[in-house]
Amino acid sequence: AGTEVAKEAADIVILDDNFSSIVKSVLWGRAVFTNIRKFLMFQLTVNFVALVISFFGAVIGGQEPLNVLQLLWVNMxxxxxxxxALATEDPTPELLNMRPYGRTESLITKTMWKHIIVQGTYQLFWMFFILYAAPQFLSYYEITSKHDYFRDHCYAELANFGSNVDIQTNGTLICxxxxxCGMPYGDRFEVTFQCPLVTVPVVAGGHNVSSVSLPANEREAVCGVAAAAAKVDCALLTLIKISREHLKKLYKDFEIDEYKRPLSLLFNSFIFCQLFNEINARRINDEYTIFSGFFVNSIFLSVIGITAAFQVCIINIPGLNSSFFKVDRLKWQGGLPPPSPCVWFG
Structure with a gap:
């Protein structure tokens, strides 16, 4: 009877009459707790970066950095x-050197928060660089501006403008x-001597440059003072507005295709950042090396290898990349340098 009472009151019951079992139970308990922390640190970093880049990408740039299928792949x-990968780490003797965990101890330590913030900030730097700076400074990822698109495509597009004969006939003048002529005024360009609306007087030294200007009111510039006062569009201005909206719609579709290349780089870099950071997540207490026991866990190595192989397939296999994940095939030397130092920032 006393034995049963002792068992009920005890926190640990040794079933095999061997005190070494206590050491094993403590070791495995700490291993499970530590593995949960590893997974949480990894997951919070991914969530933090994905949330920030998706929000600011959609709000500031109007582009969707990660589409639905890409986010599904990220979620997997x-x-x-x-x-x-992280929950199957075997216990190591070093766990016994750690102090005991308190019952009310937080799952996420200050050291883990430091890793999450530093790693997340590093990844966000590269994500924002790819999204906003790469199209500006790297010719391979350059985005054609609306001005350049209007200049290069206006004449051809208006010459084949459906059944609107007036726009087809006046396409050259409209373009x-x-x-x-510095239009559309919402995206004002420089007025040049080639503008059909400008009357340029000839003086002794050639054109009078100071006369190259138009009224700030578009209706007045195109239709005249009387039409502007009456607030009535003339036929030419109506055709210009229709043509402008048509070209803006075409540019939106064109811009989506233009952004495929930098967004593909962003997606690829984001995935490989998570792969490298998964290696970081194996150590959560500022250990000197993150590669200790790296080749021991075959499941971890398999997960890393399979994920990397699938990502390469997503980027390179025709149909899978363009139709499903909406990405372009990349130059791999342009997709790996940003994420690879992720190993050192965690």
Whole structure:
């Protein structure tokens, strides 16, 4: 009877009459707790970066940095694959040197928050660089501006403008006005001597440059003072507005295709950042090296290898990349340098 009472009151019951079992139970308990922390640190970093880049990309640039299927793939890496890789780490003798965990101890330590913030900030730097700076400074990822698109495509597009004969007939005049008269006024360009609306007097030294200007009111510039006062569009201005809206719609579709290349680089870099950071997540206490026991866990190595192989397929296989994940094939030397130092920033 006393034995049963002792068992009920005890926190640990040794079933095999061997005190070494206590050491094993403590070791495995700490291993499970530590693995949960590893997974949480990895998952919070992914969530932090994905949330920030998706929000600011949609709000500031109007572009969707990660589409639905890409986020689904990220979710698989973060949850299913991440759990398999990090939750299957075997216990190590070093765990016994750690102080005991308190009952009310937080799952996320200050050191883990430091890793999450530093790693997340590093990744966000590269994500924002790819999204906003790469199209500006790297010719391979350059985005054609609306001005350049109007200049290069206006004449051909208006010459084949459906059944609107008036726009087809006046296409050259309309394009000259939009490209050389500082229009559309919402995206004001420089007024040049080629603008059909400008009357340039000839003086002794040639053109009078100071006369190259138009009224700030578009209706007055195109239709005259009387039409502006009456607030009535003339036929030419109506055709210009229709043509402008048509070209803006075409440019939106064109811009989506233009952004495929930098967004593909962003997606690829984001995925490989998570793969490299998964290696970081194996150590959560500022250990000197993150590669200790790296080749021991075959499940971890398999997850890393399978994920990397699938990502290469997503980027390179025709149909899978363009039709499903909406990405372009990349130059791989342009997609790996940003994420690879992720190993050192965690």
């Amino acid at each position: 890496i973060m949850d299913t694959m991440g759990a398999l 000259d006005i939009m490209n050389h």
